[in-house]
Amino acid sequence: MCKINDVKPVVLLSCFLGYTLLLFLVTFITARRSTNAGFYIGNKSSPWFVVAYGMIGASLSGVTFMSVPGLVGTQQFTYFGLVAGFLIGYTVIATVLLPLYYRLNLTSIYSYLNQRFGFWSYKTGAFYFLLSRIIGASFRMFLVVNVLQIFVFDPWGVPFGLVVAVFIILIILYTFEGGVKTIIWTDTLQTTFMLLGVVLSIYFISKELGFGIGDIFSKIHAAGYTRMVETDWHSKNFFLKQFFSGAFIAIVMTGLDQEMMQKNISCRNLKEAQKNMFVFSGILVVVNLLFLTLGAVLYLYASTKGIAIPAKTDDLFPTIAFRYLSPLAGLVFMVGLVSAAYPSADGALTALTTSFCVDFLGFKDKSKLDENKKKKVRYMVHIGFAIILFAVILIFRALNNEAVINAIYKAAGYTYGPLLGLFSFGLFTNFAVKDRYVWIVALISPVACYVLNNFSKTLFNGYEFGFELLILNGFLTFIGLMILRKRNA
Numbered sequence: 001m002c003k004i005n006d007v008k009p010v011v012l013l014s015c016f017l018g019y020t021l022l023l024f025l026v027t028f029i030t031a032r033r034s035t036n037a038g039f040y041i042g043n044k045s046s047p048w049f050v051v052a053y054g055m056i057g058a059s060l061s062g063v064t065f066m067s068v069p070g071l072v073g074t075q076q077f078t079y080f081g082l083v084a085g086f087l088i089g090y091t092v093i094a095t096v097l098l099p100l101y102y103r104l105n106l107t108s109i110y111s112y113l114n115q116r117f118g119f120w121s122y123k124t125g126a127f128y129f130l131l132s133r134i135i136g137a138s139f140r141m142f143l144v145v146n147v148l149q150i151f152v153f154d155p156w157g158v159p160f161g162l163v164v165a166v167f168i169i170l171i172i173l174y175t176f177e178g179g180v181k182t183i184i185w186t187d188t189l190q191t192t193f194m195l196l197g198v199v200l201s202i203y204f205i206s207k208e209l210g211f212g213i214g215d216i217f218s219k220i221h222a223a224g225y226t227r228m229v230e231t232d233w234h235s236k237n238f239f240l241k242q243f244f245s246g247a248f249i250a251i252v253m254t255g256l257d258q259e260m261m262q263k264n265i266s267c268r269n270l271k272e273a274q275k276n277m278f279v280f281s282g283i284l285v286v287v288n289l290l291f292l293t294l295g296a297v298l299y300l301y302a303s304t305k306g307i308a309i310p311a312k313t314d315d316l317f318p319t320i321a322f323r324y325l326s327p328l329a330g331l332v333f334m335v336g337l338v339s340a341a342y343p344s345a346d347g348a349l350t351a352l353t354t355s356f357c358v359d360f361l362g363f364k365d366k367s368k369l370d371e372n373k374k375k376k377v378r379y380m381v382h383i384g385f386a387i388i389l390f391a392v393i394l395i396f397r398a399l400n401n402e403a404v405i406n407a408i409y410k411a412a413g414y415t416y417g418p419l420l421g422l423f424s425f426g427l428f429t430n431f432a433v434k435d436r437y438v439w440i441v442a443l444i445s446p447v448a449c450y451v452l453n454n455f456s457k458t459l460f461n462g463y464e465f466g467f468e469l470l471i472l473n474g475f476l477t478f479i480g481l482m483i484l485r486k487r488n489a
Helices: 009-030 036-044 048-075 080-103 111-116 119-156 160-175 180-209 213-222 239-255 258-264 270-305 313-323 327-360 371-399 404-415 417-428 435-454 469-483
Strands: none
Touching (some): 009 119, 009 180, 009 327, 048 119, 048 180, 048 258, 048 270, 048 313, 080 239, 080 258, 080 270, 080 417, 111 119, 111 417, 119 313, 119 327, 119 417, 119 435, 160 327, 160 371, 180 213, 180 270, 180 327, 239 469, 258 270, 258 327, 270 313, 313 327, 327 371, 404 417, 417 435, 417 469, 435 469
16 A cells, blocks of 8 residues: 655645746736737737647646546546547638638627627627636636645635635736736746646656656556547447547637637737647647546556545546655646646636627727726626636535536537537528527527437437537537528528
């Protein structure tokens, strides 16, 4: 049995606070003389290579840092089918969506729906983004704060709600002024620390097991963890389902997501934004392989040392890092986790504020409001969404009973599906629609998917929906819009 070697909570807290202070230093430097345009789209002056590198941290988040390694125990490397599909999705974003966004000079990407279909379609698309991002950001933040709670604050009796509140307040403070202009640079810092956390964690665990870095792949392959292709079409992890789901997940969770596109459209021009997307997608494949390798090494370590696998596989990495490895390895994990958590939280809050101010308050159209008045309203919206995230995190903690990455992709299937259908119909048909009824279609489609998902085994001879539920949802929305098309268009 492996000896337990807990990292002291005060050391972990000091590490967390030190990292946070470093973020505030970057914020102070980048947010000076910030304007509303700087907050929303970085004055369209962001270097593409900085955006590409920083987007790694924003795309992966604390969820990937813990959930993907945890999945390896039951799914081996079959998650890579999803990652392979990402490459197709990012190619579509670079060649289809980004040219559209730059041609229309969009601040909010959902204003495209206003130009294409009308008022109700526009508001429906923006609403589904707000809903999707609130749920997704809350899931991600919950995972990180829960780790801080268990390993840092529980020993001191600090309530979970207070820890959540402090974490959100810190995010508010360093995104309040600079927005995207700041996040572009803080994401770069955080991506660096996150990747160091993964690589060093693999190194420390391998050292504990007594084999070198060059032996890792042969060891985990011999242990049966490297299987990438699931051939059973009934399985949720069937390769083709994973591959096509990955393509559409990338399209909706990056290409149709204001948070991710807000960074892309902050580049100087379309060509640089496309270079950003292609470079980002290539790096992301390598990084996901690192996370899968980390998961295999964690399970190999647990098996070798006789460590019981936690009921929630998300807890495997922190349990081993904090309780069984050296204190230095625990600190590396803490820095990696926090650096993975901040990008998803800060970007979400900024994107929610941008979408609401532009899509629902009409900031681009209200020329009567001067810069200072718009900034005051923006501050209020920013704080309002922070309060909403706080409430949803508390609700999620009470309800969660599965690996968080599965929960996020499941939620995406229901909330991003209508966006997929709306944008697809707009891009690939020339039809106008009866705009005032679009919200009804966008409501019925997720409900229909929920029913089909719950009864799929009975209706489809044992078939279980996985992440491809997103594709079905988008297809049903597309069909609904086809029914609503104007016959004389």
